[in-house]
Amino acid sequence: MKALPVIFVQPTCPGDQRAKGIQFLSTCNLCRESHKTQVWLCFLILSFLSTSMCAAPVPNTKHVKDCLQELEKDIKKSDAMLYAPSANEVKKNCKRMSLRCYMLELVMVVDEEEIRNNFTDCIDDFAETLPETDPVGCPPCEAYSLKNITIFLKRLNNLLEEMTEGELIPNT
Numbered sequence: 001m002k003a004l005p006v007i008f009v010q011p012t013c014p015g016d017q018r019a020k021g022i023q024f025l026s027t028c029n030l031c032r033e034s035h036k037t038q039v040w041l042c043f044l045i046l047s048f049l050s051t052s053m054c055a056a057p058v059p060n061t062k063h064v065k066d067c068l069q070e071l072e073k074d075i076k077k078s079d080a081m082l083y084a085p086s087a088n089e090v091k092k093n094c095k096r097m098s099l100r101c102y103m104l105e106l107v108m109v110v111d112e113e114e115i116r117n118n119f120t121d122c123i124d125d126f127a128e129t130l131p132e133t134d135p136v137g138c139p140p141c142e143a144y145s146l147k148n149i150t151i152f153l154k155r156l157n158n159l160l161e162e163m164t165e166g167e168l169i170p171n172t
Helices: 029-033 035-055 061-075 092-112 118-129 149-166
Strands: 006-009 022-025
Touching: 061 092, 061 118, 061 149, 092 118, 092 149
Parallel strands: none
Antiparallel strands: 006 022
16 A cells, blocks of 8 residues: 655745645545656646745735834935825826835835835835736826925825725725
8 A cells, every 4th residue: 555645835925924834645546656747746736836825915005004104214314306196196097006106116215225124024025016017098107206205205105095995906
């Protein structure tokens, strides 16, 4: 009698400190006969599990707003001029793209000011979840005016507040 191979995996997602435990039992009769098939089957299943589990948890705007509040004191030291769309410049279908513009600018400031902590990780992780392409009719980040860090933070907080109230992140 052959013993079934058992694979125990603990994948982690970027920005997620918890490991997720999974046990997988290979019961495919054909797979037992070929070592190469087992290896490829394991690789395929592990690839699927790691990508599907990491796609699910997306930080919400409230969480990002809290992280930003914790970083504000350090960020305000910057003298950078940043692209900062005003509320009346952002169309409803362009809110996620505008938020991406803000996050790219924010990540740049965090890097320039050499700020590293859990709150910057929160910002980095959130920025990675936003769209990389412009929806039709949305201007690029560079089309918006350059503002100082104080105005930038005020406008970003307003956009996050608006999106938190409407929870537009999952729907648009």
